[in-house]
Amino acid sequence: MPTPKPRIAILGNRVPGLNIPELEHFTDLGSLLAAVAFDVVLLDMPAAYAAKVLRKLRSIEPYRYTLIYCCRDQDGWCEALGDGAYPIESSEIKTQWASWQERFRLFRQGSGQERFESRVLTWLWLRDNAQVYALRDPEVPQHYRYPLLDALADNEPVNSFVWLSLMVQQDWLEEGVLVDRVRLCSDCGSGRLNYIDVCAECHALDISRQPSLHCFTCGHVGPQESFLKDAVLLCPNCLNRLRHIGSDYDRPMENYRCRSCQAFFVDAEVQARCLDCGLSHSPDKLRVREVRDFRLAEAGRFRCRQEFSERSARHFGRLNLLGGKDFFELLNWQIQIVRRYSLPAFSLIGLRFVNLAGTLTRLGEQRGHAFVDSVAERLQESVRETDRCSRSTEEYFWIMLPHTDEKGLESVKQRLGRVAELFSAPEISDVSLRVVSITAPKDLIDQEDAELLVARLAGELGDAP
Template sequence: MSTPNPRIAVFGHKVSSSNIPEIEHFSDLSSLLAAPIFDVLLLDMPAAYAGRVLRKLRSTPAYRYQLVYCCRDQDSWCEALGDGTCPAETSEIKMLWEIWRERFNLFRQGSAPERFEGRVLSWLWLRADAHVYALRDPEVPQHYRYPLLEALADAEQVNPFVWLSLMVQHDWLEEGVLVDRVRLCSDCGSGRLNYIDVCAECQAMDISRQPSLHCFTCGHVGHQESFLKDGVLLCPNCLNRLRHIGSDYDRPLENYRCRSCQAFFVDADVQARCLDCGLSHAPDKLRIREVRDFHLTEAGRFRCRQDFNDRSIDHFGRLNLLGGKDFFELLTWQLQVVRRYKQPAFSLIGLRFVNLAGTLARLGEHRGHAFIDSLTDRLKESVRETDRCSRSTEEFFWIMLPHTDGKGLEFVAQRLSQVAELFSAPEVSDISLRVVSFTAPGDLLEKEDGELLLARLASELI
């Protein structure tokens, strides 16, 4: 049975800097976990302690998705696992909780997804503008970790970097801010590397910077000490006295001497030695990894709306939805084929549902979800099995029609125009449909690829 107000608990000290009445207070984590689940938790403790508590809470199924706010300063763990600073008023907490609850109730009548990818995507979708944040940590071999993925993994063995790359390929997550660029051992993948100077000839590590002299008479080069004899400079090779620098001798550029092979050289070679596996690598042979934050894409949000069950995924699967990158690449390939062979013709239709995002927000999650279902059903009637679709934003929908010329395009566009009948109801009357089309090879522009084509057509829909 749903409650009109969230059950709020304070963990730590009493919240004195806000106007939120303390409903229940806990100073012991075991007592909190033993009590009935609260809707909202307020952590009133220093950031270092709050981060540790958040790690425990997010690893516990009961508080995996719940709203948890930090009432004091926040560190990186708090930012990665918490919901931000504690709101000052109870009304604000209630409003945020109602939005959260409405979304959470879409998951199989309030039961959260069981698979790891579903847990992560759901956690992000339940919060506005949530991210998977990278946290710098010298204790891990790669120097960075993703606290949210670790907390939601349970007992599963997950490689965060590989998993995030896979989610980007599926177009469910999108790369965000570039946090850092690290170099890793090519063998074991560790970032614990020691860069050392070695001899340019024999690669020995026992080298030293040592001044040397060059005799112009015989060309001998040696360290400076070997030229000193009874307080004067004598070449140890030809025994000529060296009086004037520039005419009798000079100082060569070779400043390093190897104690193993006695070689002289200007610059030492550099090796990167892995402190974990012990192997040495040339710096240009190291693996380079970009560390980024990540956030949900439009496709990821759609997957969350569809409850992660097989029926819903198939429901959208019949629209043959492709991620943005895959759709760009397929469209570019079609353009290349037509540009070279002039056939077969194909067409592209762009639909913009103006004010769709605002209308869905006003309808709420449940009614908006039902409206999206009806809209998808109507689109499905017009999309053929061989067509491919994609969404670039909440309002933009693209359909690629292989083997479809101008006449075929007119027929499909006529069927798609019937979608606008859904917007006759008063609650969705703010939505309007705009359509743009393209047919190749007739509408081809020189050197235009798939991404540029979509951008040009999208500008006609604004």
């Protein structure tokens, strides 16, 4: 069966040297939108114009997920919303589109497009190594925005920073490069702050740097100008003449003077005044926010692979899958109970599907999806309703069995042996199943918590996840 060819449109100029017979040329965005939606779009225009076009295309459904390449220079908006520079060879465009199309078919089978969360995860999942990029923008109070989230929000009110934090907590996304660290008003959350020096005594704004003198005779400290009389240094308090610095007087460290309360001080107090709400804060009271790029986590990629199919969602939903953080919290609770009371015992099973990730890539999205679906069915037959599971990567699967001693553990492991029967077919013979397990409290190490326990078992399974 021949590989289908994508319909490709170019907006702007024609790219010289790009040999694509089926390429259709448009000179303006309106004419492109009036035509039937294309599979691939090339933008041959300066970055500033390409960014505006990208913002428009990503905000409308026909081009929300489409592969869009920029043919010239790229700015931050192009990197955040586009698919990079256009490939030189037309065959590479077709290869990338074929991979995209295979994943997109799975997406359309499910109901993932209905929620903002699924729209963002899907956009990332459809592209290898895609990220949610932070872009510096002086127009927003927090100084940074996430163009992809803005484009996919579809008029929903979304707090990008809060939403991203929630996705990280649920293990769907993981943190990438640290872009910046900003300080925000603790009241309104704005980053538009003015740092001002104020009087250390009365907190007035009207202060000035002014040289001062200190009379050793009476201890008086005052501005240097008040000591000058007829070109002679004379203390205005005790009227003694000051001849020698170090024996009659010196210059104190206090060289700031407040014009409101006349106080002298060494260093002014710094306040951060919000330019939006007007409140002043001590700098140590400001909210500190790290601005990062984000990428799809292994658990998020696994969710995308499975949840866009109703049948797969039904199977894996019954496995009681937990995110990594929730799983560790529950496991820590079980560890604390058995250490304090010894009973009831619990067991933990670690499974590693060796070479699964590579096999899924070789099988392709459709066949790989069907294979993982069959694995889910076998796992569901082995896992009880009271058990809790977590998946740290494509290859690693964890099962926590409450109220399960060594005898009960062996029974579950025997049922899990049926999963390995699926790896007998020639195309998936490279996949093998490794199993490791412990029963607590007998197999626990002193001072070992959930993360250390999982790391120890992962080491026994092979490479750490």
